Amino acid sequence: MKEEFLSRISKLSETLKENGIDVALIMQNTDLYYYSGSIPSGVLAISSEGDILYAIRRGYLRTKNETAVPDDALIQIKGLSQLPALLKERGMRLDTVGIEMDVVPADMYLRLKSIFKESNITDVSFHIRWQRAKKSPYEIEKMQNAARMLDCTMEDAKELIRAGKSEIQVSAELEFRARKRGHQGRSKMRGFNGEVFMGHVHSGYRSAYPSGFLKPTTGIGPHPSYPEGASFEKIDKDSPVIVDFLANYQGYLSDETRLFVDGKLPKELERAFYFCAEMLEWLEETVKVGMIAEDVYNQCLSMAEKAGYKDNFMGVKHNQTPFVGHGIGLELDEFPFIAKGQQYALEENMTFAFEPKIAFEGIGAVGIENTYLLTKEGPKPFNRFPREIVYL
Numbered sequence: 001m002k003e004e005f006l007s008r009i010s011k012l013s014e015t016l017k018e019n020g021i022d023v024a025l026i027m028q029n030t031d032l033y034y035y036s037g038s039i040p041s042g043v044l045a046i047s048s049e050g051d052i053l054y055a056i057r058r059g060y061l062r063t064k065n066e067t068a069v070p071d072d073a074l075i076q077i078k079g080l081s082q083l084p085a086l087l088k089e090r091g092m093r094l095d096t097v098g099i100e101m102d103v104v105p106a107d108m109y110l111r112l113k114s115i116f117k118e119s120n121i122t123d124v125s126f127h128i129r130w131q132r133a134k135k136s137p138y139e140i141e142k143m144q145n146a147a148r149m150l151d152c153t154m155e156d157a158k159e160l161i162r163a164g165k166s167e168i169q170v171s172a173e174l175e176f177r178a179r180k181r182g183h184q185g186r187s188k189m190r191g192f193n194g195e196v197f198m199g200h201v202h203s204g205y206r207s208a209y210p211s212g213f214l215k216p217t218t219g220i221g222p223h224p225s226y227p228e229g230a231s232f233e234k235i236d237k238d239s240p241v242i243v244d245f246l247a248n249y250q251g252y253l254s255d256e257t258r259l260f261v262d263g264k265l266p267k268e269l270e271r272a273f274y275f276c277a278e279m280l281e282w283l284e285e286t287v288k289v290g291m292i293a294e295d296v297y298n299q300c301l302s303m304a305e306k307a308g309y310k311d312n313f314m315g316v317k318h319n320q321t322p323f324v325g326h327g328i329g330l331e332l333d334e335f336p337f338i339a340k341g342q343q344y345a346l347e348e349n350m351t352f353a354f355e356p357k358i359a360f361e362g363i364g365a366v367g368i369e370n371t372y373l374l375t376k377e378g379p380k381p382f383n384r385f386p387r388e389i390v391y392l
Contacts, residue, residue, distance in 0.1 A: 004138045005037045005068035008131070009046055015127045016048035022093040023047045024124045025083075025112070028103045030188050030330050031128055033251065038066035043083065047092045055083060081115055098124030103190060129190075133327055133335035134349045140373060142252035143329070143351060147371060147382035149181050150247035150256045153199075154385040161201075161392060163237040163262040168222060171201040171230035174245065184248040188331045196332050199245030201230045207242050207365035210319035216357040217242055217315070217365045238263035240364045246332065253328050255353040256383045257369035260390045272358040273366040273389055275307050279356040280368055280387070283325075284379050293342035300324045300338075300356065309358050316361040325354040328371055350374045 012035065016024055026032055026044040033039050035046065040059030046052055052073040056063055060076045067074070075086065087094060097116050101109065101123035113121055135143070153174055160173050175198045179185065187196050191214075202219025211218040211227060218228040219242075235241055244257040259273055279300060287296055301324075304313035311317040314324065323339030326332070328351055336342065336350055352374070357367030368387060372379035 001037070001138070002068040004136060005035060007136075008035050009052060009069075010050060011131060012046055012128065013048055013050045015131065016046070016098065016124070019127065020096060021048060021098045021122060021124060022096045023087060024098040024128075026100065026128075027108070028100050028190075030190070031100060034128075034132060034330060036063075036067045036069050038063040042077070043080070044069070045083070045087055045092065047090075049092075051090050051092055053087060053090050053092075055086060080111065084116055094119045096120045096122055098122050098127075100125045100128065102129075129335050132329060133351075134347055135329060135351050135373070136349075139252060139329060140349075140351070142250055143254055143371065143373075144382055146247040146249035146252055146254035147256070147384070149178065149183060149249060150245060150254045151383060151385045152181060153178050153245050153247065154243065154256065154258050157201075157243045157258070157260055158390055158392065161235065161241055161243075161260045161262060163235050163239070166232050166234050167201050167203060167206070167219070167230035168232050170235070170241075171199070174199070174201065174243070178245075178247065182249060184251070187246050187248045187253055189333050190331045191333050194333060195226075195228075196246065197229065198248075199243070200228065201241065201243055201245075203235045203241040204233075204239040204364050205362050206231060206233060207240065208316050208359035208361055208363065210316055210361075214321050216321050216355070217244065217359060217367065235262065238265065240265060240269055240366055242365060242367065244367075244369065251330050253330070253332060254371045254382055255328055255332065255355070255369060256371065256385065257355060257357075257367055258385060258387075258390060259366050259368065260392060262392045264391070265389060266363075268360070269364060269366050270389065272309065272312070272360075273368070275304075275309065276356040276358060276367050277387055279303060279324075280354055280370065283354045283356075284372075284381070287346065287374070287379050289348050289374060289376060290345050292345055293336050293338050294340060296338050296346075297322070297324050297340060297342070304358075312358045312360060314357055314359075316359045324356055325352050327352045346374055348374060348376060352379075354379070
């Protein structure tokens with residue numbers, strides 16, 4: 001396992017050299033774990049020449065026991081102002097210093113600028129996220145284990161969902177069982193104000209209720225202070241119930257959505273679900289290494305318009321999300337995004353979720369989602385739970 005983390009550090013060093021960046025200062029928790037295997041309060045400095053310094057303010061002893069970073073690269077510090085001198089002692093050039101500008105708070109950025117007065121501060125977040133988008137065999141195994149856990153959660157949903165029960169009761173029961181299987185609970189998102197718990201259970205009109213989140217279906221949540229996920233409202237007979245859950249196995253995620261109904265689903269919603277299922281099958285058969293992410297999204301958008309779902313695809317009208325898939329790994333919102341404006345090519349060993357969904361305002365929503373590994377042959381699903389509507 002130690003070699004896994006050290007190889008990631010080595011790869012980032014190569015990227016820094018290619019882009020003329022002398023040193024990267026890693027501060028965000030997920031990135032700290034990705035490169036070191038531990039999450040202290042501190043800064044992991046990685047140079048373009050392969051030098052490392054892990055400057056730790058809190059959690060030194062724990063980090064020493066957990067991290068793949070060699071002991072001679074670990075040091076306790078009292079404050080960030082010590083960094084320039086410590087890095088220079090290690091022989092690191094500081095002409096250009098990279099930080100994670102997509103997540104570092106503005107006050108921290110200004111502080112780093114004042115500390116590294118003689119350095120040009122640049123953004124290294126894209127390089128880190130692009131590296132993380134392509135998974136190693138070690139990471140793929142973790143995500144496969146997460147998918148097995150998630151398939152079990154969907155089996156639980158068959159047993160637990162019934163008309164008359166509240167959404168939050170069903171969600172809590174699913175969460176309890178998932179935790180006993182090893183789910184770590186809270187999962188990570190990178191985006192500003194991004195929040196995610198263990199997943200969503202929502203039904204009826206609440207599934208299609210518009211929200212401020214960049215998600216096609218969110219539910220209304222328990223309260224305006226947390227306006228997504230399960231509510232205290234009860235599940236109705238003959239009403240679509242969306243279970244959109246995450247599994248988290250040793251930090252790595254799998255994402256899956258299935259549709260349940262206690263009774264009989266209205267024909268309009270049933271037809272829309274089968275359109276989503278057909279789109280998912282099309283994506284599995286069509287997407288290949290080298291395809292441009294936006295081109296895939298645009299083809300899905302065209303399919304939705306031809307089927308009469310222009311105002312329903314990926315959310316209700318005026319509240320639609322401009323994507324049909326998202327990368328996933330240690331965070332829910334990783335590269336690649338199968339979305340509008342994403343002009344990069346898809347690469348082998350990227351992992352992402354496809355989630356075609358259709359929403360009808362005031363009525364409900366339907367959809368399906370799997371997590372995939374992109375291979376030379378195309379996307380291979382991690383999730384194995386049957387894809388049909390689950391009639392209870």
